[in-house]
Amino acid sequence: MNPIELPTLAPAGPAALSPEDTTRLAAEVRALAEERNAVILAHNYQVPEVQDVADYVGDSLGLSRQAAATDADAIVFCGVHFMAETAKILSPEKTVLIPDPDAGCSLASSITADELRRWKAENPGAVVVSYVNTTAEVKAETDYCCTSGNAQAVIDAIPRDQEILFLPDMYLGLWLEKVTGRKLNIWLGECHVHAGIRPQDIERWQAEAPDAELLVHPECGCASQAMAFGNEQTHILSTEGMIDFSKRSEKQRFMVATEIGIIHRLEKEAPGKRFEPVNKNAFCKYMKMITLEKLRDSLRDWKHEVTVEPQIAARARGAIERMVQLG
Numbered sequence: 001m002n003p004i005e006l007p008t009l010a011p012a013g014p015a016a017l018s019p020e021d022t023t024r025l026a027a028e029v030r031a032l033a034e035e036r037n038a039v040i041l042a043h044n045y046q047v048p049e050v051q052d053v054a055d056y057v058g059d060s061l062g063l064s065r066q067a068a069a070t071d072a073d074a075i076v077f078c079g080v081h082f083m084a085e086t087a088k089i090l091s092p093e094k095t096v097l098i099p100d101p102d103a104g105c106s107l108a109s110s111i112t113a114d115e116l117r118r119w120k121a122e123n124p125g126a127v128v129v130s131y132v133n134t135t136a137e138v139k140a141e142t143d144y145c146c147t148s149g150n151a152q153a154v155i156d157a158i159p160r161d162q163e164i165l166f167l168p169d170m171y172l173g174l175w176l177e178k179v180t181g182r183k184l185n186i187w188l189g190e191c192h193v194h195a196g197i198r199p200q201d202i203e204r205w206q207a208e209a210p211d212a213e214l215l216v217h218p219e220c221g222c223a224s225q226a227m228a229f230g231n232e233q234t235h236i237l238s239t240e241g242m243i244d245f246s247k248r249s250e251k252q253r254f255m256v257a258t259e260i261g262i263i264h265r266l267e268k269e270a271p272g273k274r275f276e277p278v279n280k281n282a283f284c285k286y287m288k289m290i291t292l293e294k295l296r297d298s299l300r301d302w303k304h305e306v307t308v309e310p311q312i313a314a315r316a317r318g319a320i321e322r323m324v325q326l327g
């Protein structure tokens, strides 16, 4: 269960479907989901037509909660592989399908269970906090799992004199050091999409759209810089936090520093407001491997089932359940 090999993909996303094909495929998907008593969960970074056909759209934490609570017989997870693994660990009695089993994550692939075991051996007694973007085998070596939505609450819940190993995202780790005022041992992993959002993107937009609120995901390479601006228009938020914030805000214009798939959800949840990516190339090709056709095929042909070895799942479950309960 090493991190999966990530395939090389063309930079463009899936070919656009015609409106007629979208409508036809969406109807097929909904009919199959009903017939199979399957719930469709989709991450905020999925393509619009997959978000629109899902039962729930959300971030890793929200979708994990849905996976744990559902009474459906099966879960079809439209997201990347570690997310579907997490759903399987939380609902071991259910069938979990992923429309494309090659949908990996460069961040989850940045640390293996062997590397984590070595790091733990070098730091005996340290508590391990892993971001949810990790394989099940890494989670099995973890004390607390977290998402960007509850990472601060997780760190705050650990006694201040306790040494912490934080992995795998270095930008999230650096942001946590700032907001919690604690020194962490941070693994030097990164998400290629968020690391590609640079401080220059923020500076450019500050000059071009001074009236806009800036919403920044803490995985971004620009997050520390955005915090340094310390301006009241800058908000470091998880994707779900961005949605809550923009719905409640009286402001009309928002610059968004995360994967561009979130723009569709923001426009749906806060209609009439203006959302613009700070970097149009912040595009996760692994998230975009899931298409409406592959979702239909997965439900129709009952393929690609996600499995996790029971011993690994048993060891990973505690860390994930703490994540679901906290924050």
Ligand code: SF4
Pocket (backbone or CB within 6 Å): 080, 104, 105, 106, 107, 108, 133, 191, 192, 193, 194, 259, 284, 285, 286, 287
């Ligand atoms: S956006 Fe980054 S962290 Fe999220 S799935 Fe893609 S590669 Fe992984």
